Structures are given as structure tokens and as C-alpha cells.
Amino acid sequence: xxxxxxxxxxxxxxxxxxxxxxxxxxxxxxxxxxxxxxxxxxxxxxxxxxxxxxxxxxxxxxxxxxxxxxxxxxxxxxxxxxxxxxxxxxxxxxxxxxxxxxxxxxxxxxxxxxxxxxxxxxxxxxxxxxxxxxxxxxxxxxxxxxxxxxxxxxxxxxxxxxxxxxxxxxxxxxxxxxxxxxxxxxxxxxxxxxxxxxxxxxxxxxxxxxxxxxxxxxxxxxxxxxxxxxxxxxx
Numbered sequence: 001x002x003x004x005x006x007x008x009x010x011x012x013x014x015x016x017x018x019x020x021x022x023x024x025x026x027x028x029x030x031x032x033x034x035x036x037x038x039x040x041x042x043x044x045x046x047x048x049x050x051x052x053x054x055x056x057x058x059x060x061x062x063x064x065x066x067x068x069x070x071x072x073x074x075x076x077x078x079x080x081x082x083x084x085x086x087x088x089x090x091x092x093x094x095x096x097x098x099x100x101x102x103x104x105x106x107x108x109x110x111x112x113x114x115x116x117x118x119x120x121x122x123x124x125x126x127x128x129x130x131x132x133x134x135x136x137x138x139x140x141x142x143x144x145x146x147x148x149x150x151x152x153x154x155x156x157x158x159x160x161x162x163x164x165x166x167x168x169x170x171x172x173x174x175x176x177x178x179x180x181x182x183x184x185x186x187x188x189x190x191x192x193x194x195x196x197x198x199x200x201x202x203x204x205x206x207x208x209x210x211x212x213x214x215x216x217x218x219x220x221x222x223x224x225x226x227x228x229x230x231x232x233x234x235x
Contacts, residue, residue: 007045007225008052014208014224015053021212032212035080035201037222043068045226050077058082058101058220062089069096082163082201082220084137091115099123101163101201104139106150113154121156125163125201130178133167141182148186152193161199161217162186172207176214183215 019029038046039060046057055076059065060083069079080099090111093100103109104127116122126147129138139147151159162183166175179202187197203211205224
């Protein structure tokens, strides 16, 4: 692998893109976290990424992620679950992840709360389906209030904000603006209850600049850091 296509150079380039997008929009580069999407990637690659300054990793498959996390307990990485949540994986997810981006049903929130280890607080984002794509997870904006009220009722779930995954047909500017507007609306509606409402997880390799423009505080980048992925199905 040539130096220009090394993992180090790709990480540097993505960080430069995030920083440039922040500057263009009058934001501090520290206001946007870079979440490295590491699903299907070997542990050795993650260790190298850590050496080059990445400390937050996003995983889609609970069992694969569990193996990685258990291999490196001494390291300081922060683990985010960003995949669709299967009910039979909630215990694994609650025990091994700090952040969960894809809560979209009360049933899932209940199971995460019940499996959360004692003295641990899970950082929760609600996944919103902003474009009504049946192939994507997420709750519809009009149905989110009941879910918010339930998550707020669980002491070991800390509700931090919203997340979305856009369909390929959705214009990123419109989709991310819609999520930002919902975020602001909910912040006003639940001003007395949302004490840590500070996170918008949106934007990936191909549209992170648009996401930063729309207020993203976490961008999820996989391909432009680790290269293309092999599709995997979890049973």
C-alpha cells in the first residue's frame, strides 16, 4: 500500500475534511466528533487507527463487536452501536457499548434498560426515519413523543439526541435539515426534561460536509477511513 493510500493518510484526510467543514460554517472543529465505522474490519486495523488518533468506533453487528471489545479492554476506545437492534442482542449491546445510536422502539429501550449493568448509564440516540424509507430503521417524527417519554423515565438511559440514515434517493441537505429542525423542536418542547440534549449523529463518507453544515455533532465515516466493506449478515 502506498503512503498516499495508507490508513494514516486516509484518517488525516477525513479529519481535514471535518475541520474544513467546521471552519466554513463558523463552528469549532471540536464540536464535531469523528466516529470511525469499523464493522467487518479486523482488530489489527482498529489498533492502527487508534495509534493515529481515532478513539471512537462504531459497530453494526453485536457479536462481532463483542469479540473486538473483549480483545482490547485496556485501551480507551469509546464504542458506539450504530446497527439495527435485534431484541435478542440487547443484552450484548447494553453490556459492551457506551453509546447506542439506533433506538427506535419502546420495546428495545425497555430491554436495553433491563440489561444495563449496575452503575452504568447508556448514552442513547433515537433513530428517526426522516424520509419514510421502509427499508431503513427509525421511528417516524410524528410518533417520537411516546418513545422520548419512556427513555426519560429510565434512570440508566441518558437521552442525548437524534440519529438518521438517509436513503440513497434523499437529498442530504433536505434530510439532515429535517432532522436538525426536529432536534430543535424537541429541545423546545421538552426544555425542562432534556438536560443533556446535545447530539446529532448524521453524515457519512460521501456527505459529511453537508451534515456539518446542518449541525451534525457526530459524523460516521467508514469507507473513507477503512476502505470498502464486505457485507455481513448477523444471525
